Amino acid sequence: MPIVSPKQLRERYDVIIVGSGAGGGQMAYTLTMEGLKVLVLEAGRVYDPVSETPMLQTWNQAPLRGVATPDKQYGFYDASIESGWELPGEPYTNASSEPSRQFRWWRQRMLGGRTNHWGRVSLRNGPYDFKTRSRQGIGFDWPMTYQDLAPWYDKAEMLVGIFGDQEGIENSPDSSPGVLLPPPKFRAGEILARERARPLGISVVPVHRAVLTQQQDAWRIPGRLHPGNPRAQRLLAENMRLRLKCLFATDCHRGCSIKAAFDSTSVYLAPALKTGDLDLLPQAMVHQVTLNAMGKASGVVFIDKQSGREHRARGRVVVIAGGSQESVRLLLNSQSNRFPDGLANSSGLVGKYLTDSVARRVSAQIPALENLPLHNEDGVVGQQAYMPWWLAGEQETLDFPGGYKALLVSGRKMPNLNIGRRFDQVSQADGIPFGRQLKEEARRYYGSFQSIGAQGAMAANDDCYCELDPVVKDRWGIPVLRFHWKWSEDELRQVSHQQRAMAEILEAMGGRFFKRPLAEQPEKAIRQGGTIIHEVGGAIMGAHPSKSVTNQWCQTWDVPNLIVGDGATFPGTADKNPTLTIMALAYRAADHLVDEMKKGNL
Amino acid sequence: MNDSTDGREPAGKDLPRVDRRTALRWMGAATAAIPVLEREALGAERSGTRRPRLPAGGYGPDPDLLRSYQPGDLWSLTLNDAQRRLVMVLCDLVMPADESSPSASSLGVHDFIDEWISSPYPGQVEDRRILLEGLAWIDVEAIRSEGEVFVSLPAEKQFKMCQALARRAKASSNTFPGSFFYRLRNLVAGAYYTTPEGMEDIGYRGNTPQDRWDGPPPEVLEKLNLPPQ
Numbered sequence: 007m008p009i010v011s012p013k014q015l016r017e018r019y020d021v022i023i024v025g026s027g028a029g030g031g032q033m034a035y036t037l038t039m040e041g042l043k044v045l046v047l048e049a050g051r052v053y054d055p056v057s058e059t060p061m062l063q064t065w066n067q068a069p070l071r072g073v074a075t076p077d078k079q080y081g082f083y084d085a086s087i088e089s090g091w092e093l094p095g096e097p098y099t100n101a102s103s104e105p106s107r108q109f110r111w112w113r114q115r116m117l118g119g120r121t122n123h124w125g126r127v128s129l130r131n132g133p134y135d136f137k138t139r140s141r142q143g144i145g146f147d148w149p150m151t152y153q154d155l156a157p158w159y160d161k162a163e164m165l166v167g168i169f170g171d172q173e174g175i176e177n178s179p180d181s182s183p184g185v186l187l188p189p190p191k192f193r194a195g196e197i198l199a200r201e202r203a204r205p206l207g208i209s210v211v212p213v214h215r216a217v218l219t220q221q222q223d224a225w226r227i228p229g230r231l232h233p234g235n236p237r238a239q240r241l242l243a244e245n246m247r248l249r250l251k252c253l254f255a256t257d258c259h260r261g262c263s264i265k266a267a268f269d270s271t272s273v274y275l276a277p278a279l280k281t282g283d284l285d286l287l288p289q290a291m292v293h294q295v296t297l298n299a300m301g302k303a304s305g306v307v308f309i310d311k312q313s314g315r316e317h318r319a320r321g322r323v324v325v326i327a328g329g330s331q332e333s334v335r336l337l338l339n340s341q342s343n344r345f346p347d348g349l350a351n352s353s354g355l356v357g358k359y360l361t362d363s364v365a366r367r368v369s370a371q372i373p374a375l376e377n378l379p380l381h382n383e384d385g386v387v388g389q390q391a392y393m394p395w396w397l398a399g400e401q402e403t404l405d406f407p408g409g410y411k412a413l414l415v416s417g418r419k420m421p422n423l424n425i426g427r428r429f430d431q432v433s434q435a436d437g438i439p440f441g442r443q444l445k446e447e448a449r450r451y452y453g454s455f456q457s458i459g460a461q462g463a464m465a466a467n468d469d470c471y472c473e474l475d476p477v478v479k480d481r482w483g484i485p486v487l488r489f490h491w492k493w494s495e496d497e498l499r500q501v502s503h504q505q506r507a508m509a510e511i512l513e514a515m516g517g518r519f520f521k522r523p524l525a526e527q528p529e530k531a532i533r534q535g536g537t538i539i540h541e542v543g544g545a546i547m548g549a550h551p552s553k554s555v556t557n558q559w560c561q562t563w564d565v566p567n568l569i570v571g572d573g574a575t576f577p578g579t580a581d582k583n584p585t586l587t588i589m590a591l592a593y594r595a596a597d598h599l600v601d602e603m604k605k606g607n608l
Numbered sequence: 609m610n611d612s613t614d615g616r617e618p619a620g621k622d623l624p625r626v627d628r629r630t631a632l633r634w635m636g637a638a639t640a641a642i643p644v645l646e647r648e649a650l651g652a653e654r655s656g657t658r659r660p661r662l663p664a665g666g667y668g669p670d671p672d673l674l675r676s677y678q679p680g681d682l683w684s685l686t687l688n689d690a691q692r693r694l695v696m697v698l699c700d701l702v703m704p705a706d707e708s709s710p711s712a713s714s715l716g717v718h719d720f721i722d723e724w725i726s727s728p729y730p731g732q733v734e735d736r737r738i739l740l741e742g743l744a745w746i747d748v749e750a751i752r753s754e755g756e757v758f759v760s761l762p763a764e765k766q767f768k769m770c771q772a773l774a775r776r777a778k779a780s781s782n783t784f785p786g787s788f789f790y791r792l793r794n795l796v797a798g799a800y801y802t803t804p805e806g807m808e809d810i811g812y813r814g815n816t817p818q819d820r821w822d823g824p825p826p827e828v829l830e831k832l833n834l835p836p837q
Contacts, residue, residue, distance in 0.1 A: 053672070060673040062815055065802035067676040069667055071720065075729040077669045087670045108660075191823030197834050253817040379827045384814035386821070396683045420815055421807060426797030427790075430778075437774025438781075440702045440793050441767070445709070445809065448801065 008126035009052055010285045012310050012317040018268075019045040019285070020603070022306055022321035024292045024336065027119020029572035029592040030327035030584050031270030031278075032162070036596035038283040043604070045319055046275070047290040047308055049328070050088050050115035055272055059085065059261035064420070068271065071423040081094055085261035085269075086120040088115040095481030099488045106529060109360075109472075109489035110536035111331060117288060118271035119329060120539065121585070125388055126216040126267055127413070128586040132177030132524045135580035136400065142407035144496070145465025146359070146577035149549040149558040152179065158590040158597075160185050163225045165242075166268045166589065167249070169386075170214030177409070178394035178582075187219045189390070190254075193383050195375055195416030195456050196391040202514040203393065205332045208507075211412065212390040214586075216268035217258060222246040229249060239282070245277040257420075258337050259545050266468050287319075290435050293484045295324050295340040295349055295568065303568040309482050323599065323608055326590070327571035329470060331360070335487050337555075341343050350562035355555050356545055357473050359466035360489070363540040363581040364410065366524070366531045367459040368508035370517030371432055375416075375454040383418040383453070393458075393511075395581050406499035408583045410462025412508060419451035428455070431520040458511060460504035465578040467494055470535070491535040498528035505531055524576035542573035543586050560595040567608045569595055665728040679716075679723035686726040686736070691743050695721050697759050698746075701770050702796040709809035712800050720799040721792075735791050742788025749785075 008047055020042040023030045037044050048160040060083045067070045073083035079090035086380035100108050114120040133152035138145040160182045169187040189212030192200065200210035224246040233240035249265035249272070258267040266274040278284045296318070307523040326333040337356045338498060340349035348356050395409030429447045433439040439447055469492035474485045505525040511518070524531035536539070550553020551563035554573050562568045571592045573584050580587075602608045665683045679685060687695060696713040701720070703712035710720070724735040746769070750758040754765060761769075776786030777793070800806040807815075823837055 036631055058673060062817070063674070063676070064804060064807070064815065066720075066804075068728075069677045069682055070724060070727055070732070071799060071802050073731065075666065075727075077666050077671070077729075082671070083673060089669075120784055190821055191837060194824040194828050194832060194834075195835065197824070197829070198832060201834060222623055252821075254821040255815050255817050256616060278821070374801075374832055378831060379825065380811045380813055381811040381825050381828060382816065382818070384816075384818075384821070385822070385823075389815075416812070421798075421801040423795070423798035423802060425801050425810075426794040426799075435774065436778070436791055438777045438790060440774055440797070441704055444793075444797060445703065445706060448797075448810050452812070508761055579778075591794060593674060 008279055008282065008285045010287050012286075012287065012290070013321050015045065015287070015317075016043065016558050017320065019043050019319065019321040020320055021045075021323045021599070022047070022175040023073040023325040023327060023571065024306060025119060025283040025327035025329065025572065026117050026286070026330070027114070027327065027329065027572070028121050028588045030325065031118065031274035032589045033327065033569075033571045033578045033596045034284055035165075035278045035327050036593060037600065038278040038281040039232060039235065040600045041281075041283060042600070043283050045285045045321065047292050047306065048117050048119075048286065048288045049291050049320065050117060050288065051313070052286070052288045053087065053118060053271065054115045055085070055118070055122070055261040055269055056263050056265070059263040061256045061263050065422055073423055079381065080123065080259070082264050083257075083260045085259060086114060087114070090122070097270050097478055097480065098485075098486050099475045099478055101282070101488055105534075106493070107491050108471075109533055109541075110534055111487075111489070112539045112540070113186060113332070114329065114537070115422040116285075117275070117596060118269045119528075121268065122261055123259060127389060128163070128166070128170075128214045128216045129411070129582035129585045130153075130179045130590075131183070131580045131582050131587050132179050132398070134177045135463070135578075135582070138408070138515070138578050139536070142465065143400075144407060144467070146548060148577050149547055149554070150247070154558070155587075155590055155594065158585065158594040161231055162586060162589040162593050164222075164271060165231060165593075166213050166216050167222050168216050168339065168586075169212070169219045171365065173209070173211045173394065175209065175394045177398040178411075182258060187212065187222075190219055190386045191214075193385055193417045194378060195372065196414055198372070198374060198515055198529040199391065199416070199456070199511065201565045203511050206510060208393050208396050208511065208515060210391050210393055210414065213389050215386065215389065217386050218249060218251045218266045219386065220251050222249065231475075241280050242275045245273070251274070252386050254386065255516065255560045258332075259388075271335045272378065275309040290317075291482060291484070292328070292336060293339055293482070295336065296348075297342055297344060297565070301344055301563050301565065305471050314482075321378055323567045323569065323573045323603070325569040330542050330544055330574040330576075331487060331571050333570055333572055334472060337483055337545060345564070350545070350555055350564040351570055353552055353555060353565050355553070358468075358545050359543045359577065360470040360472060360491075360541060361464040361543045361576070363465055363538040363579055363583075364428075364462035364464050364493075364500050364504075364536050365460060365533045365538045366501055366504060367415070367457050368505060368512060368523050369455060369514070369521065370519050371451065372456050372512075372517050373517050374516050375456070378418075378453060381418070382530065385417070392461060404503065406496050406503060408463030408465060408496070408500065410460045410500060410504055411581050412458050412460045412504075412511075415457040415459060416455070425452075428452075429506040432518070456512060456515065456517065457506040459509060461538060461540070461581065461583070462497075462500050462504065463581045465496055465579045466546070469494070472544060493529075493532055493535070497532060501532045502526070517566070527572070539593055540584050542576035542578065542579055545570045545574040546577040547575040548577060558592060559598040569599065571595060618630050619685055629646065679719040683726055683728055685722045686721075686740075687722045691740075692718060692722065693759055694743055694747070694757075697766065698770075698792060701766055702793050703800040710805055712796055715800060715803045715805055717799045717803075718798055720797055724795060735795070738784065738788050738791055742785055745788065
């Protein structure tokens, strides 16, 4: 098993990858399948979703009924260990003390990174999302078109296994035929939403998620993904056959011991390890990328968290994919005579143009959903239906640029500890309900609540960025990030529109509101920067070395054998979740890297 | 009922004792507002510069997720025998047995309450303070009005006191003693509906591996006036 200690490292690797999540995992997969010798360094421990996932445990088996604590910040059963907003000895800071200007930063310190902790929503950016500057006059265009990336979206989707449908919706692209798995049937509330939203001109369609609704086609896909590479085809087919289809129970945020839900460890790293070409070094906190005399990346310096000692690893190419802001931090901390302001930072743009999803949820109680005949509504647990942005063709009639999508959250979900107060506002009791009355009301109203959560686009701006804190260091003495954050009027107007539209849909479903939607108070409605854990940017890709950090192949302009393999290269946030695009970009960057290395260019 | 005292400490020094002075103060407190801090599981420090300091005894950032945990497994419990009996009675007032499902105490919800108020984490500190104060207060109040501690009162008197508290909780969920009943009710009902029996009673039918998922059955669509899918 090529999980190695610092002493077992090879003299030199073809490629060193920092981080084992969506970007690093995809790069490791592609490169090892092509026979390159790869080292992946992960800051956390090895985590095995197959043997460690609490699949069907109920809340009464968890301490404190599984509520979030400082040790498990998204709840006890969430597949996050040694992870969270606050990590002991690993601080970050905010430049402003104003609440509206705080940025929150979730760090995942475990094998597989944040792919463990993910709703698995996997949407493609659309053609307009690559043209933000041209279409809206703000933010940046990407140095590629949708068509340039589309083949890798197809490949990533086939590899990962994603369900969804073909809808033909403007700027919410379909996949190529035969790529997606069938979507799950809608729940009662989702069907109701679809019927009631239709007259408003809003389509409720199956979301795309990285969950197997049927087993992948292990006969067909490996040949399509690895033409002319029988070893890769065999290893991928073997791994696909180890993945079972969803058992239609248990929350994907817990992880998936049957590998139906995607995570990097089960889908990317497991077959990559089988090649024998991957070394995996856990508990390694990388803090510097080293350069040789020619100014090319030569390796990394890391601290072995178990011994506290510093070590080095050497490679022909270095990929950094530690989670966008962690990669930015690594660049800024890699200072040298050649790059006194941080590696690959001759443009001065490393750390700039941080973006995140613009989000808030609206909830209502739907009388039509009361007292439904009892039935199992787990489905694929979590989101099944969403509303792709429906005004992409009429953007100029709105007072904000960029769109948003809306995800439905409904159903007779497994109750958690919060359900005790859920029925207070609908209760007929003259006090808070308790006793027999509460039991009766709980039976009636359970499952009748519906939420719609909007997540929208954000163009890069000058107010959202990070830099090294001049004073604060982490427990290993590595300088930490200091964030600057400010929502612009564009995002605030978008949130107002979200709140109005979500309320309108819920009203059309007959919804009763107990918290008024916050259309008139967008600054109150909008979630704090970072909260949705969709933060990207900081080492953006572009067409010009003076205006961006990397090219379209994620190679830094200054150091071509240094690749940024995670969300740091995004020139902006679309109304789609970032992960699928991270995977497609990493896939494309890895294919390009293989070509370049074969040609001897790197 | 589990009357084992394993893992349970004797009543600690920090627990409220009801002497005359305290009792008088609590009677006064029944009409005076006690401001209650927002419960914030992650502490007030959000910038990420520092993690909130914790008393020892949490399960740490990498616990065994597969094990089934019982109250008292991870940290010592708090309630003495008298408090525990009182919590059992209150649990069953909040979630009594009825035709279709058992009582909260028969599902061990009182032990969960003990686990909760004994938690080493900051998110439960306020609940601990208010619940322990409330347990003392309700006996004082029962003695004042009926001459007996709460558990000795007839069921209808107990229910009436809870009704009064429920009204106060509705008027203000963060003013004592309404805050006491509000938090108690939230925890008892939440703990109840997270047991297999409670999930069954509320109508949750999931968490069962299925070979397929076919959407809602026809009778559900019929009730919603939706066409077959």
